[in-house]
Amino acid sequence: MSKINILVLASHPEILETIIRLINKNERWNGVGVVSPEEATAAFEITQFDLVLLGVGVNDETEQRLLQTFKSLNSDVICIRHFGGGSGLLYSEIEHAFSGRKL
Template sequence: MKTLTILYIGRNQEITDTMNRLLNAREEWKGITTCLEEEALVMVKDIPIDLVLLGNGISAAAEEKLRADLIRIRPVLKIIQHYGGGGGLLYSEIMAALNG
């Protein structure tokens, strides 16, 4: 089975740390996290990322710009919002995004 590389971008460092732990708890996932948009853009350029999760605290205007920048770098990149809920909910959101 292919390992999925998932990038989480959030504003709250504590939540971002938790997401890093949750994403890397599954053997089939490799989680990468950041609170910085600029760092996220570099990661998308340099790492074959399968999915981006946008976390809480990102304003609507910042999210719109971030989505546009990410898609400009990698047009087929899947991007979804994730505002909470670990375990089963997180798994379901990720699998739905990848299969949809």
């Protein structure tokens, strides 16, 4: 079974590092982190991501622009907001995003 590729956009490098570390603890997931919308778009153009987590620092306009770009490259991608709250919430958000989907 291939890993689920997860792109995380978060404006705080220390928080991003923690999120990526937590994601990569799960053997079924592969997390890649970026700190800017431009980096997110560039990463998405070269890697097939299944899920995008958007951190608190992403405003609504940027979120909509990114969502449109990501969906044009991969119509099946899931984009969700991540509001923090520890590993339990992070894992729950990711699992919930894929509930009802076969991967």
